[in-house]
Structures are given as C-alpha cells and as structure tokens.
Amino acid sequence: YPPSTWNLSAPPVKRAPDSHSAHTPTQDEPPEEPQTSLPSKPDDDEGTPASRASSPSSTPKAALNGVADSPAIPTFTLNEHESETQNEDDEDEDDSEDDLPAPSFPAMNSAQRASAAPSIGLMAPPSKSASMAPPPKPSPSLMAPPPRINPSNLRALPTTSSQSMRVPTNGPLPNRGPVPNRGPPAPNGGLAPTVKTPNARGKVLLSPGHSPLDWANLQRSGKNLAGVTSLLRVTPSMLKEMNGRKGKPAWSSYQGKVYNITPYLPFHPGGEGELKRASGKDGGKLFMEVHPWVNWDNMLGECVVGIMVPEGQAPGVSSLEDMD
Template identity: 50%
Template sequence: SGILRNVQRSRLGPPPQPPLIQEPKEDEVLDGVTTALDGAARQDEAIPLARQSNKADLDRLAMPPPPLRPAVFQKAEEDQSVVGLGSRPRIVADSAGDEQTTPKASAVLVDNDAVPRFALSGPEPSHSQASSSSSSSPGAAAAAKVKPPTPTAGLMVPPPWPTAAPPSLLRAPRQPGSSTLPPLPSAGPLPNRNPLAGGASSSLAPPPTHSSKPKKPSRQIALAPGHSPLDWARLSSNPAANLRGLPPNSPYLRVTPSMLRQMTGRKGKDAWTVLGGRVYNISPYLPFHPGGEPELLRGAGRDGTKMFGEIHPWVNYEGMLSACLVGIYVQEEEAAEIAAGKSSEQDMEAMD
C-alpha cells in the first residue's frame, strides 16, 4: 500500500501543502502577528526558529498586496529574468549574507559646553526681558550686560571690544562704519523735481507744456524710390555732380531780383530761391523735398527765407544745399554800381 501510495503521489504530483494559515493555532497566529509588529529584537528573542519561518509567511500574508506595476516594468522584469537568471538571486544573497557595512546615523548627545558662546555677566535674560530692555534703551542695555568673549584655544581671536564707546555706536553694533557715513535723509520735504507743479500736485505725470496746442497734420509726401534724404546726401556730396546748373568752375554770381524772378523752374530754366541772402538752385532738390515739389516751388524765383522759416526752421538748408549754391543775392543798385565800376575799370583799361 505504501508503494501504491507513492505511485499515486508521483502521478498526482506533490501532495498539496496545507494552507499556511491553518498550520499554527489561532492564538499562535495572533501572537506571531503582534510580535512582528512589536519589533525585530523581541521577535528574535521570543519566537523559536520554527515559528520564525511561519511568522515570515504570516507577515507576507498580512501585508497588503503590492501595487500593480506598469506593463513596461513587468516586461522589463520578465526580460531580465529570462536573460540573467542568476543575477537577481545573487543580489539577494549578497545583501542577506554580508554584514551591514553602511554607517548608520545615530542620535548622539552633543556636549553643549564645547560649543563656544557668549558669556553673560548676569543671569541669562529671558526673551521677555530682552525685548523689554531693547525697547527702552537697547544700546545701553546691551553694553551693560554683554561682556567681551574670552578667547578659546583653537578659535579665532575676537576683534577688540569697544570699551568706552559712545552710546551712538552702541546703538548699532552691527554697523561699524555707520559713524563715518553721513546721516540718512530723514522724513523731510522731497526734492523739488518739478518747479511748475509747485508742490500742490502729487502726480508723477510731467507738467503740461505746450501739448495743449493741437498738432498740425504732417504734410510730408512719399518720396520716390532713390530720393530719400540719404540719397540726397550721397548725391550732394559727390563733387562730380553739377548741382549749380552753371558752367563748371563758374564763380559765385551776384544775383539781382530781376535775375531771380526769371529762375522759376519753368520755360526750361532752373528754379532758384534765396535763403538767408544766398541764392540756391533748388531744381536738383525738387524730387528729394519731403514737402513735395509744388511746396518747394513756392519759393522759386523769390526770397523764400520767411516761408522756409515758418515751415521748418530746424532744417539745415546751408548744409543740405551747399552744392547748389549759385551766388549771393544783391539789389539792383548794388549790382549796377559794381557793374559800373567794372565797366569804368574796363574803360580805363581800354583807354590805356
């Protein structure tokens, strides 16, 4: 019958293990659980070896199930177990078999006397005492109670202690350079940054100037490509460009009003204008004028100084039109006198 039983066992597989929870008695289970919760030291002392293994199983059963691992980790663990079967048990065996070498932090009683601290002459004041003394006269109270620290072996020598310092220094012992600095501005009147405000207005907005005047809409035109102010600057600085409209190397002319009146830019003639007593040929500047050609032509054949000054007195016409300078503006009589003088000179030369 024993052989038959063995055969039956081999066919049926190993006999089913009795459930772990049924093996110990009920009071032992409770005892094991409470022992495990109480701590390892008591467990090692009180529980025999046979019960310890049972207790470990009971602990495992008593533990809540581990959280479900993400599929990625499960896959990685499966792979690892397939590839390196020996690696994981070895790690467990190493950690279980070796003695623990990692140093543990442990609570140590600190010798408070080794820590240097300031010695107080009187009994150590409580917080309430300190606050009350600081509220009345902090500097004097601190000077009366605090003694210089005694130098200890291995520590830095403390700085010289102010023995007979004035109370003003003792009031702020953490600011040694404060006595040399000028006193901070107290709550006095603010510097007057805005004389027009007169102190009555606390607004930070700038004072109203002439912004009340409505701005005139700009009358500037869109200049044609290649006729920007920069283009004009390039052209007018080119000595090869003849912007005067006169034969090359012509001297500066004396232009009379009768001469000027003919130079209006029409009938194939250039446009001349007078600005500040000088006559300029404004014809090459016409396509470059930001105010437009018609506006510029308003000054053609006449003295445009007043008009120019009324529109844009800030424009530096002397610099901009230096290459267009024809001559100076003279009255008829002056020109006649000069012409007469010249003619008389010529006559005199002819007579000779």
C-alpha cells in the first residue's frame, strides 16, 4: 500500500480526523466526477509520462481543484505508478514530490488492484446508467423450460388390449339380464327382469339355515344326498319319472350325469320353483341360460345318482369309471 505516496501528497496537519479513510478524498467531490475522470486514466497510463503529467484528465478533478484552491484537502492521483517511479528515481527529492499529481487510489501496486483482473485498469469504468442497471438476464435459451414428455410415452402398456381383457365392474355382466322364457319382455327394453323376485337378479329370500354356506356344510357332512346306495344307469324314461312329484325325488341331468336336486331345492338362490323346472329332464339348457358361471358339478357333487344311458339298457352302474 502506498503510504509513502500518501504522505507526499496529503498534508497530515490539515487532514480531517477520518482522513485516513480511503473514501475521504472523494467525499468532497460530486459522485459523478470520479467516474468522468477515471476513463482517461488508463489511457494516460499507456501514454508517455510527459503527456500524463500535462493532461488534466490524468488526475481527478479533486486534485486539480484541491491543489489550486485548497491544499488542505488530500488529493490522490491515478498516476500512482508514475509517482512511484519518480520516487524510486528521486528518493532524496521529497519536496519536489509535492508538485507531482496526486496519487491514485487504490495504488497501482496495491492488493486491490492486484486482486482485480488485469484488464480492469485498462477498461473504461461503466457509466452511471450501466452501473445502476440490473444484472443481465439469462438468455432465453437458458431459461427455456425442459422439453415436455408426451404422456403417451410414459406408458408402454397398451390400454385397449388390457381393457378389453378386463371384466366390466359396473356394467351389465353377461347373461345377467332378464331370465329368458319367463314372460313378455319388460317395457323398459329388457333391462329389468320380468320375474317378480325380491331383488333385481331374481334371487329369492332363502329360509334360515339354507344359505350357500349351509349347503356347503351339508355337502361336507357325509350325508347321503343322492338318495341311492350305488350309482345307477339312468334311462330317459327313468329320468322323466323322477320329477319330484307324488313323493318322488327330483332328478336332473347335466352333461351326461344325473343329479338328485331334491335336497338342494331349499338352498337354490333362484328359488325352488326355478330349480324344479329342470326336474325329470336335462337341465343343462336352462342352467346355462341363467348362470353359466355356476359350477353345477361342484355345487351338487354329493348328489350324483348315476349316468345317462340309452333307453333299454339295464339299470345300475357299478363303478365311477363308467361315469367318466
């Protein structure tokens, strides 16, 4: 830091108490003046020492006015390098340095200037409007939003095929419309069942102890639900006689097997009357029209009587292999 230069140009006697502050010399000046005088300083540094000494723009106006009018005001010059050069050359001529231009601040060899970019000293200071301007905004290219991702690219799974594989959850289920062959079509276009049942699906209110769970428990109870001691060869005439009337059991065939549906009548969710319609004959068609999703053989597995055989064959079946 240039204490020697300061001592040469700033009289300590008339210095203000806070004159040691670096900003003191410029406080007496209009704020615009340093900015107007500074631009000429780098050019002067590049010029010859003679031109710098004679150029009024080589020193701040404070120095020009202060030296002439008020020597008590410390002045500094931007030609610090020149002053130091002269000091090195003429160290003994301390008095002659009073005529030198005021030292620059900060000094050319100061840490402030050393830390700054080398080109700063050669660059013109920004104008007042430029110094007050906000920082430049990033270019639009930097502020561009990220590219939008097409939502269709996020889902690789096909939607149409997966949806087509789904079972409709709130739509009408297949074969859950009105029970066929049960009267004229409904006035509303067949959306509601024509059969008067306690609910829309034609289910009936089962008596206590006849729930599906009760039927399952009954099948596991080991009771003889078929009503026969051995599997029978059932002819069509035999099946027709077992229609549930006159104290006879109700038999019904399904896919070549004959079942005793009598014990299941009070458990049938569709009601006894509906189930009796299949008595004494093949009930497969009615069954499939109403509820093809129901597993007949599983529901009536313990009610198997025998297999259907052509008319004229001897009744009685001795083994299950014949049924399969």
